[in-house]
Amino acid sequence: MTGPTTLTGIGSTPRTGVGTARWYRGGADLTLPDRPDPSTVDPAIERERFEAAREEAREAIRLARDRAEARVGGEEAAVFDAHEAFLDDPGIVDDVEDAIADGTPAEHAVRDRFEAAIGQFEGMDGRMAERADDLRDVRDRLLRALLDAPTPTDLSTLPAGTVLLAERLTPSDTAELDPAAVAGIATVAGGRTSHAAIIARSLSIPAVVGVVDALAEVADGTEVLVDGEAGEVVVEPGEKRRAAALRKDDAPVVPEPVSTADGRAIEVAANVGSGAEVPPASDRGADGIGLFRSEFLFLDRESPPDEEEQYEAVVAALEAFPDDRIVVRTLDVGGDKQVPYLDLPEEPNPFLGRRGIRLSLEEHADLFETQLRALLRAAAHGRDGNGGGGSEGDGASDDDRDDRGGLAVMFPMVSRVEEVEAALDRVESVAADLAAEGVDHAVPELGAMVETPAASYLADALAARLDFLSVGTNDLAGYVMAADRESDAVADYHDPLHPAVLRAIDRTTAGAEGTDAWVGMCGEMAGDPELTELSVGFGLDELSMSAVTIPAVKERVREVDSAEARELAEAVLRCETRAEVRDVLGLDE
Template sequence: MLEVLRRIIQEVNAAVDLSDALEIIVSRVKGAMEVDVCSVYLTDLDHNQYVLMATDGLNAASVGQVRIDFSNGLVGMVAEREEPLNIQSAKNHPRYQYFPETGEEQYSTFLGVPVIHHREVMGVVVVQRHAVERFDEDEVAFLVTIGAQLSGAIAHAQASGGIDGLRKRRRLSDERPILGVSGAPGVAIGTAVVRYPHADLSAVPDRRADDPEAEELAFRAAVTAVRVDIETIVERMRPVLPAEDSALFDAFIMMLDGDSLVEKSVERIRDGNWAPGALRNTVDEHVNIFEEMDDPYLRERAQDVRDLGRRILQYLQEGDTTRIDYPADTVLVGEEITASMLAEVPTERLTGIVSVSGSRTSHVAILARALGVPVVMGADDLPVTRVDGAEIIADGYSGRIYVNPGPMVVQEFERLVREEDELSDGLKALRDLPAESPDGVRIPLYANTGLLSDIGPSLNSGAEGVGLYRTEFPFMIRERFPSEQEQYEIYREVLESFAPRPVTLRTLDVGGDKALPYFPIEEDNPFLGWRGIRITLDHPEIFLVQLRAMLRASAGLDNLNLLLPMISSVDELDDSIDLIDRAYNELIEEGVAVKRPKIGAMVEVPSAVYQADVLAKRVDFLSVGTNDLTQYLLAVDRNNARVADLYDSLHPAVLRAMMQIVEGARRFGKPVSVCGEMAGDPASALLLLGMGVDSLSMSTGSLARVKWVIRTIDAEKARSLLQEALLLERSSEIREQINTVLEREGLGGLVRAGK
């Protein structure tokens, strides 16, 4: 049964659209379970009904016509209970609802399972038999598995037009939004430009060919290049490979010489698709054929077809010398938008970003906030391959996306964008004013940065210094560890640029999601592994070089603060301070006139929260990295779109941890800074003001917004608001409470679209 299930799921994943997928489901499940009927009902939220959308066994004319109210019928009962319903005689059940147009009166046994996606019932899968006999446990388990696998496909269909989109293939357009999570505030209205990784067929979008003849020539050239490569491999390997193994390469050549793969792709190109899209469709078609075969050996050949397709695609991409045309209103879209993809778009043309994967704390979201570009992350229901060139709206406040929206939606969001622009212009007047509350509490606002190119924007933003300089970037862009002199020159430029304002340099923080190409770290669970201070303590030869470079760079400026990442115990902190003292003493002995800098410990793991007081006793300040702290406290991978909605720095547990950190530091009179993304969120910043946090450090794009909050609301009122928030049990309640206060104070434009 497992093998049958695997084949069905492969076919569903290769389906052209959901309508095709549903037909595969009802046909294959009916055969595999040896039932008389298999049907799929989908949820129609607009009418509070379940609609029959595919069947093998009932009257085909009833598809799209049979509608069952939410509270009626056996299908409604399955959805209500959110569990399988296995009935021996359906007609005798009190919830049975008869639809004569289906012809189902002849079937006795009923088994229905819900299809659930993100806790929402998307539909119901039903199988029926003539025989009056309950389905056994294995059959129930099999259908439950099918329902679970179908959930993602149905969610994609709703994003592409829902129930209506199944009746006919239509242009991707709907007033209902596709849901993601907020990555960076703001509203983007523009043209979708889909980016995708090289040599990844599944990520290639459909795109109209501007010049089909040129596309065909490029495709045939790529096929020829692959053929030459394979012939070369055959000649080199034939003497050492058994005949049966070298036959695989002969099969590749036959496929390239035949009509099925090449000419089918050419046919699609001539129909208007560009070469990579045409190739993807043809390869998917061939893969589907192989995966339907009963022979296990032949099924495995599907992977060979994929490999051949990737080889052709690689040549197509290498030969594509045309520059991507970024419209003036580009919204960058992709399965995963990387920092390099972001960097390729001219800044003045980038309107917004939409990424299927990632969350608010993904690196690209952090960069976008620094640029002031709206971002929606975690949009896993977005049909990326179908949106290239479409008009798109991305609401970075709510995480909603509209593809090819209607005129009413566009008109409303255009109004909100105008108000956003007015708000941004008004915030510029705050640049040189202090972040001081009306009742006289001042909180310095610093910039988070990590690139020399960020120095100018940081200085112009009104930042009072640098609260977090990420020193790992110079390590990540090289093919070896940077020398002491190379590091010295970078740190010196940063310190000089901001002098006499303070600059906090964080020591090397790699591991987890930050890898060095020349220092690979292979771990099953990198976020709980060898990272941050653990690496540098294990390699003092690397750590001491960096510490010496930092201390030398501060000579005569004396505006250096040192920050130690990922501290989880007092032993790590003591050992780190010993190495700092060693580097300092070495330089003094060498005659370098340096002063011992202030030393801080990052609080970003739970153990550091519970030892905040003893850590504060040993250092000059604590700095809270709320991105990792939230991740570790809530056990949520912040880069995983499946759980991105669970990641919330306003979770009651996070707020209580923050309070414990502040109180622990106060026992020894040490200041607390917050350098995570929580500091740049206006709603969170209000609570941090109430906690008595001493400084905030954030992306430059957030500085003016946070400053506006602090200059508008009394610290005493913030403290009262914090006490109320600590009594609440849900992060949604806390956010609603704060947003209500911001709206009342005329600050609503900081947490939603518009002014």
């Protein structure tokens, strides 16, 4: 391949890096010998081999876990606990042992059983499909042990400036990478929400996944640029493109809050999916956390976290940002986020079913209560001293709260005023219980996500009852455009730059005008520096995003004039097609 050639995929870590391509092919050859005649197989020996392989794999998984914990933190490392659990899963172990008893050699029994499990997960939606990667990882560890195959290339010692190309990377592969050495990752397979992609993001390694386009033709040693924001891999990019891309990525970190050129303060906060993402957010200059996806505390485990664990996770985030606001979203499961132990109802169309606040108010009222107890206790932390003597809050009018600091809590997937009223009642009753028990607590700021057209139409009524609203453009675009956010086939529809979505955003800020509620945005649109002026023009007070784009968005906010930004928003709101919107914004089609 002679460049420059641009291959497209899915941007996963929105940073850019340039380096030298190096293919990673998983190291060892795991081709199995031909299956022998069952009568020649000694099941006792095979059982012993299987046992020994499990123990070897267990040791390697624990080592990977410790290494990941040291590099990216405990929450990301917890994926390896899930890997270890596969080694003990009776549904797998018993089947492998049964096959061995019938005369199947251990390596064939392992491969067959894992292939079946991988096939099952691949047939599911969203995050569950990505558990297939975890199973592949465990299967390969077992097969390596059984075949006595060499361990794969040591990914922790790659030379500086490597762009790693692979068919797919497992979570263990990714956790081994040294972010100082690896300039980028491009893989043929994988989605944005696979564990491997999440770990790469936590390590801030530029990454593009799902590059089906001719990645295989890129030879080792070629210069490659990985633009994880545009979702592009540029082969032999040339000096101009390289310099432009790196300039974009290198916006200086601005630790203090920023205002527009004419003095309007805009909070630029971080979205985090786990405690491990909190320190990098603060390093990138986040003004607090605008979206703490609390559901990550519930994934990849066998039972929900208890009140204490949730309390501690939130307090750790508050301590990392003592002067800033931390917005924790209550449990948002259902739709693409399935949690097996919660026994969520089977639904023909989960995106239009029991999700978010709907589950918290009914099927999982118990989990909601535990979560609110943890949150109200955490809200007292740091007031009147470190954790001691918190006030008994009185909801939206709690006036001893610092303007911008402290805890805020928001409810996901709201579509009715009644849901907000019921959630506020639950908060009040949890506060009363804690008071009766003599437990320190406070009522945090309370808000709702605007992710449904209903919430956008009702923004005035919601804002009148709450302290804030936060626009979730990922789901809002999906529901306004009737386009599944997980489906490639309708990816074109799922774009916040469609006029209908932009009008829903504007309707939200307009609805909140005249109330005391502030309005933020925490969908992916908020993190796009090319859309910062438009977001300011819509009247948003806060933009919350993946930590990596915070410096570029802060830089952009400082250049914006809010009157001009409003004119831009008005021009965009007059558009009738996405092409016209892109034209007004000066973006290429």
